[in-house]
Amino acid sequence: MTATALPMIRFQNVFKRYPNGREALINLSLDVASGEMVFLTGHSGAGKSTLLKLLALIERPTRGSLVVNGQNLATVNRSKIPAYRRQLGMVFQDHKLLADRSIFDNVSLPLVVANTAPRDVAKRVRAALDQVGLLKYEQARPVELSTGEQQRVGLARAVVTKPPLLIADEPTGNLDPDLSLEVMNIFRRFQEVGVTVLIASHNVQLIEHFKARRIHLEGGRLIEEFPVAEQPLFDPARLIDTAHLADREST
Ligand SMILES: Nc1ncnc2c1ncn2[C@@H]1O[C@H](COP(=O)(O)OP(=O)(O)OP(=O)(O)O)[C@@H](O)[C@H]1O
C-alpha cells in the first residue's frame, strides 16, 4: 500500500454514547486497509457490535469521523443509506433468513431490492451460492438446511452484491468448532480475492489460527492491537482439542 492509498475504513476520534448515557465507544481511531482481514475481540459490552453498527449506519457516532470506501459517512443521509449498504456485506450470528422463501430467493433479495435485471440476478445468486458450496440447495427452504448451511446462505446473501467490504458480528456464535472453521475459511477466501473483512468474535481459539490482525476493545476503548505475526502452521486437531476445553468450561 502506498502512503497515499486511502484505507477501506477510517475511524477518527469516534465516540458513541447511547441515549441512556452509555458510552459504548470512546475516542476510537482505527484504520483498516483495503483487502485486510481483521478480527475484533473484547468482552461482552466492549463495543464490538456498536463499532459494526456505525459502519452499517444502523447507528451514528456522537462525535468523530468515519470514512468508508472513500465516503465520509456524515454525508450519507437517510435517502442514500440503501445505496451505501450495497457496498457492504453484513453477516450476523442469527442469519435472519425468510422461512417461507427458497434459498435462491433469500440470496437474491439484495439484488431484487436494487432493481437488478433478472438475468443478472440468477447469474449472481448462483455464483454466490457456489462460493459457499450450496449451489445444489437453491430450491430448498431454510428449514431443510443445517445451522452451518443456513449461516453460509447468510454469507452468500451478504456477498451477492459483490461488496468491497464484508462485516460480520459473531458469525460463528451458534456453530460447533468444525462448522465455525468452515465458515471462517469462507471469509478467508473472500479476503483472498480482495474483499476487506472485519469480524467481531469471541472465539479466540479460532482467531488464533488465522493469520490476521486483531483489534481488542475494552470498555469502548481500543486497548491493544495484535499485528499479523508468524503463526504456527494450521492444525485442525489442536483447534478441536481447545474447543472441547471451552465446552467443558461452560458446562
Ligand atoms: N441500543 C442501545 N442503547 C443503549 N445502550 C446500548 C445499546 N446498544 C448497546 N448498548 C450498550 O453499549 C455498550 C456496548 O455494547 P455492544 O453491543 O457494542 O457490545 P459488544 O461488544 O457487542 O457485546 P457482546 O459481546 O455482548 O455482543 C454496552 O454497555 C451496551 O449495554
Ligand SMILES: [Mg+2]
Ligand atoms: Mg455484540
